[in-house]
Amino acid sequence: MLQITGNRIADGIAIGKIRITGSDKSVVKRVSFSGSEFERLKDAFVRAAERQEELARKAAYSAGEEVAQIFRAHAVMLQDELLLAEVLEALEDRNCTAEEAVRDVLDAQAARYAGMSDIFLRERAADFRDIRNCLLEILSGEAGNDGGSDESVLLAGEEITPSDLMRSTPGSLLGIITAKGGYESHIAILARGMGIPGIVCPRGIKGVSDGAMAALDATEGILYLDPDEETLAHLQAKQEALQQEAESAAEVPAEPFVTAEGRTIRICANISGPSDMTAVLRSGADGIGLFRTEMQYLGSTAAPDEEKQFESYRQVIQEMAPRPVILRTFDVGSDKCPDYLNLPVEDNPALGLRGIRLSLTMRDLFKAQLRAILRASACGPVGLLLPMVVSLREVEESKALIAECKEELKSEGKPYGDPKLGIMIETPAAVLCAEELAPAVDFFSFGTNDLTQYICASDRQNTLTEPFADGHHPAVLKAIAMAAKAATDAGIPVGICGELASDLTLTEEFLRMGIEELSVNPGAVLPLRKKLEELRGKV
Ligand code: PEP
Ligand code: MG
Helix, strand or coil: CEEEECEEEECCEEEEEEEECCCCCCCCCCCCCCCCHHHHHHHHHHHHHHHHHHHHHHHHHHCCHHHHHHHHHHHHHHCCHHHHHHHHHHHHHHCCCHHHHHHHHHHHHHHHHHCCCCHHHHCHHHHHHHHHHHHHHHHHCCCCCCCCCCCCEEEEECCCCHHHHHCCCCCCEEEEEECCCCCCCHHHHHHHHHCCCEEECCCCCCCCCCCCEEEEECCCCEEEECCCHHHHHHHHHHHHHHHHHHHHHHCCCCCCEECCCCCEEEEEEEECCHHHHHHHHHHCCCCEEEEECHHHHHCCCCCCCHHHHHHHHHHHHHHHCCCCEEEECCCCECCECCHHHCCCCCCCHHHCCCHHHHHCCCHHHHHHHHHHHHHHHHHCCEEEEECCCCCHHHHHHHHHHHHHHHHHHHHHCCCCCCCEEEEEECCHHHHHCHHHHHHHCCEEEECHHHHHHHHCCCCCCCHHHHHHCCCCCHHHHHHHHHHHHHHHHHCCCEEECCHHHHCCCCHHHHHHHCCCEEEECHHHHHHHHHHHHHHCCCC
16 A cells, blocks of 8 residues: 555545546647648637636536636636737747647746746646647547546546546546645635545655555545555545535524524634635535635735735625625734735744734735725625734724725725724733723624633744643633623624634533624534534523
8 A cells, every 4th residue: 555645625535546637738749731720720719718618607506606717717818819819920930730839828828827926826827728728629629528437536647627627527526636736726626616525746646547546535635545454444434424424514404593682693604715715605604704814915925905805805705795704904923924024023923013013004005905895895794803902092093094095995986885893802901901992893703812822821833832722721711701791781793713613612601601603614614503503592
């Protein structure tokens, strides 16, 4: 038995035979040049665009809107006249075949994007390779034939494209193993959307051969080749347990949970960006309780501009509507320091310039984000959440900036909404001043990860002090109860978006404290819903 490790892109277990995909079409046959080569090429672009539209329709049905967008974007690329002109020019200049012109131009585009440092732009390289393969298949008359069969297989390849996945016979793909793509790559989004387990092996898939028996544990990122009896039995049991969990979760009724006092409890999801939405929509979450917007600042070489932020917020809000979305302003600093911000090196970064205190020192950056949030708020119900608040002054300064941004947008004639304003309760100061803070805002949300770190004086990055960072410490629970009471007394809603929200041993206690919203990772929504079912009529 041989083990290959990789990065998880879509959880699950798959057992079956390997099929190596040959989607890499870098070797093209030279066919005889004829006078109609130009027309053949133009026709191939039209047909390839139609085919991508078709895949988009299929994807929208089987894997959701986000996945469908991948193929729609491909269709738009294929309708780009500049791209077609470039390929036609290559055909003329080099006196080559249509296939060679397509390969050379699209490979050059892919290489250009592959060298970019921005992760989002880098992903476009895969789009160019995907449309190149599609065009080459059409030109060679292979279109529509995926070369596979109905046999259920684990698909392995140096690169597996979204089109490879969509063209497979429904239900015939047990899992995917590829060498290219990250968690945010299109192939990863697609695999998660279609519920196909997958891993990415950045060091390649050497040793994986066609027809070999394999077992993929994508929850751990391990591919077992020729698995022994014991491994197979273990993974089969794990697969059954996962299936049972999913089935029993599906039986949980979707009626809202209402407490004896008449408060409706919302189970929401935490996300890092639009690519998490497939999982969120599947989970049946009642809203987004925390959008960690800083993740977009971390995944690039420059701060995202207003437009880019607006687009991603709008996408999430529209996909979630009419359910609410809470956008937390960028919580940069401490362990989340993008190089381009040139933040000062601090001895105690967790106690340093981070969250709202940093935002208020970088007003241009902060205002760009506030404007994006205000504009996106016109598309659905939004909460604007400030991280790491320790004083009323920070709330007032933020409100003044929000008012300034609204004035600007108004004079520019840009539509904007009126998001609810909330603060994270994640510092001891915010807990102790909760009575003064509550009347100044529309809602509270507990960041129990930081609250535990600061109350227990235990750096969450330091493994040595980990045993001291105890979310069950009476001081942490007292702090939550205290600030929750201040919120309830002031008549504002209060939720938890830190990891403690998914701690089922505390759910009942939290509901008794007056917590109305629990926001957890998408995978924890259903277990939490089941827990609430157990508590129905008791709280
Ligand atoms: C928290 O501190 O609990 C929280 C939700 O924020 P983050 O983990 O992003 O600091
Ligand atoms: Mg925090």
